[in-house]
Amino acid sequence: MFSVTCIAPVNIAIVKYWGKRHEELILPINDSISMTLGTNELCAKTTIAASEGFQHNRMWLNDDELPVEEDSRLMRCLKGVQRLALANGSQKVSLSWKVHIASRNNFPTAAGLASSAAGYACLVYSLARLYGVPINEELTTIARQGSGSACRSLYGGFVQWHRGALEDGSDSVAKPVVSAQHWPNMHVLILVVNDERKKTSSTKGMQRSVTTSQLIQHRVDKIVPERTANLRKAIEARDFPSFAEITMKDSNQFHAIALDTYPPCVYMNDVSHAIVDFVHSYNETIGEVQAAYTFDAGPNACIYVLKENVAKLLAAVQKVFPNDATESVEYLRGITVSDTVEKHPAFNGTLNVQPKNLLKYIIHTKVGDGPCQLSDDDSLLTNGLPLSH
Numbered sequence: 001m002f003s004v005t006c007i008a009p010v011n012i013a014i015v016k017y018w019g020k021r022h023e024e025l026i027l028p029i030n031d032s033i034s035m036t037l038g039t040n041e042l043c044a045k046t047t048i049a050a051s052e053g054f055q056h057n058r059m060w061l062n063d064d065e066l067p068v069e070e071d072s073r074l075m076r077c078l079k080g081v082q083r084l085a086l087a088n089g090s091q092k093v094s095l096s097w098k099v100h101i102a103s104r105n106n107f108p109t110a111a112g113l114a115s116s117a118a119g120y121a122c123l124v125y126s127l128a129r130l131y132g133v134p135i136n137e138e139l140t141t142i143a144r145q146g147s148g149s150a151c152r153s154l155y156g157g158f159v160q161w162h163r164g165a166l167e168d169g170s171d172s173v174a175k176p177v178v179s180a181q182h183w184p185n186m187h188v189l190i191l192v193v194n195d196e197r198k199k200t201s202s203t204k205g206m207q208r209s210v211t212t213s214q215l216i217q218h219r220v221d222k223i224v225p226e227r228t229a230n231l232r233k234a235i236e237a238r239d240f241p242s243f244a245e246i247t248m249k250d251s252n253q254f255h256a257i258a259l260d261t262y263p264p265c266v267y268m269n270d271v272s273h274a275i276v277d278f279v280h281s282y283n284e285t286i287g288e289v290q291a292a293y294t295f296d297a298g299p300n301a302c303i304y305v306l307k308e309n310v311a312k313l314l315a316a317v318q319k320v321f322p323n324d325a326t327e328s329v330e331y332l333r334g335i336t337v338s339d340t341v342e343k344h345p346a347f348n349g350t351l352n353v354q355p356k357n358l359l360k361y362i363i364h365t366k367v368g369d370g371p372c373q374l375s376d377d378d379s380l381l382t383n384g385l386p387l388s389h
């Protein structure tokens, strides 16, 4: 038996991918740009074992076994990496052997926290390591076929997924924009509003938007090309205010398109909208744009903020969103903020204090180096799952 264990990062889109021009190949209608997050706080971990003795391909996600259908995204990724292995003549492990795959996230699955991105990136990367396939741009075309956003999780830093123009999708690839070292003080606070599964999956929601939204084509033709170019410039210049404005406007536009979908897709809730109001009032009070929200297909907020401004922002979040659990280690997760400002005088009377306990917890993370990597910890093999027999 051969086995590998790998970890992969989460990425959060700044210019959102929303809509496909090919469902099976997962070819997007527009480019997207994301930031990869640190793996200490958020990652997927996958162990894959291959053996002559295995009867079937099997898969466990967060300890529950899932059926492996022949036409599933998982099988498309498996066959895709096997094709690359054949083409490269790199066959460390026989392609006829069945595989057992176990994957786990250290964060809530399907809560709009990009779990499928990390999960499929980890799957495809682990398969590449298992079969000895080179880790390169071509691999992003396979990850894309697991979940579109997954192709961006193969790299660290800021990443652009180019929509491509070819019918076979070979030019629909993810490429790094800049590495994490370029803007190492870019931090993120994830305000977890609700970690239950979302009502309409991204896959279904975007299908419905493509067929019913009258706004989406304008976004594709006009807005996204301008925004991606301007966002790249802002990132290259480390210009936070421009970065922040593009980030917030794109999040708002994505949710406007979700609402323009018929029947509408409602991903944000009242707490999400209270967070939007809070961030705008906060920036206004400070007199400078120091925080930028973005929401994926769920109610949780990711707030981009530079490291030097994290403590101040966190103090304001704690004040506006009071919580009985504030003191518990479970409430504030991730990178420690040692110098939390208890009360920022500038906020007195200017920010609307919300009812208690609207947030479940907060994760503090930052831009991650990525990339996916091998891990020594193969505990998924020994934690009772029948991975090895």
Ligand code: DP6
Residues within 6 Å of the ligand: 012, 013, 015, 016, 017, 018, 026, 032, 114, 116, 117, 146, 147, 148, 149, 150, 202, 203, 204, 296, 297
């Ligand atoms: C709102 O990548 O989850 O997070 O390709 O159908 O699996 P599928 O969709 P998925 O969609 C992500 C949508 C988004 C925006 C983004 O990550 O760019």
